Amino acid sequence: MSVPDPKSGMFCKEYLQPDDQLQDHIRAYIVLQADFPDTTSRDYTLLPQVHPFLLFNLGETPAVRNRQTGEYLQQHLLIPAHHQSLSFSIAPAMKILAIQGVAGSGSHLFRDIPQLNHIQQQLLECQDTQRMGALLNTSLGEHFQQEKQHFRNIRDAVRVILDTGGNVIIRQLEQTTFQTKRTLERGFLTQTGLHLKMFCRIIRFRKAIVHIAKEKQLCWAKLAQDCGYCDQTHFINEFHFFAGCLPGAYAGTPSLFEQAIG
Structure with a gap:
């Protein structure tokens, strides 16, 4: 049985720093274990995000289930950059290793990592988390080094979008990156699986989420x-599109699971 009560669960986590050669693609390795006060599974939402995640199961049984698709994290599971909220059921036995990609890093690069099943088995055989980090650095270093040029094509544009909180016009991106609108749009769709405009909309939405979490007294206007929204109505419509609820019904912070792997 699953209970939609994300605030009643807790997680133990440990961050591992990837090698410098991987910094263009990977932000962190995170070893995450459920620490629930009882034996009841819980439901957690992942809001739209431009970061891809690759999860490896370190537990004895599958303990993470995508509630929309019913898919379990058997050995490994890719969560690509997405524009719709995702819902996951987490069991108390959950122990995973999450690879957190950088904003704009290609989901297809994570999907194409060779021998993922073998890497998962090796992770299970590691005696401590430091060895897990070393294993991943070795396994992923060559793969991402070979694919580095693909990300470089949109890296400058991603930086501008992040710096402006998603409030940027195409002309500004063209001037900054010396690429045409068509080239940028094709690069974003190929690299991230998201259209350029959608990428900017998600960044703006995530900025709003941060504001909501920080402000004690909110004025929606x-x-x-x-x-960067043109008016309050635009903001409300965008928020509902991404979060699935009106701003006033939002819990105020991302779920504990999202905070743990984010």
Whole structure:
């Protein structure tokens, strides 16, 4: 049985720093284990995100299930950059290793990592987390080094989008990157699986989420203005599109599972 009560669960986590050669693609390795006060599974939501995640199961049984598809994390599971909220059921026995990609890093690069089943088996045989990190650095280093040029094509554009909180016009990106609109749009779709405009919309939405978490007294009109929305109605419509609820019904912070792997 699964209970939609994300605030009643907790997680133990440990961050491992990837090699410098991987910094263009990977932000962190995260070893994450459920630490629930009882034996009841819990439901958690992952809001739209431009970071891909690759999860490896380190437990004895599958303990992570995508509630939309019913798919379990058997050995490994890719969560690509996505524009719709995802829901996961987490069992108390969950222990995973999450590879957190950088914003704009290609989901297809994570999907194409060779011998994922073999890497998962090797992770299970590691005696400590430091050895897990070393294993991943060795296994992934050559793969991402060979694919580095693909990300370089949109890296400057990603940086501008992040710096502006998603409030950027195509002309500005063209001037900054010396690439045409068509080239940029093709690069984003190929690299991230998201259209360029959608990528910017998600970044703007994530900025609003940060504002909501920080502000004690919210003025929706001011928040909409600060985050670059043309008016409050636009903000409300965008928020509902991404979060599946109106801003006033939002819990105020991302779920504990999202915070743990994010």
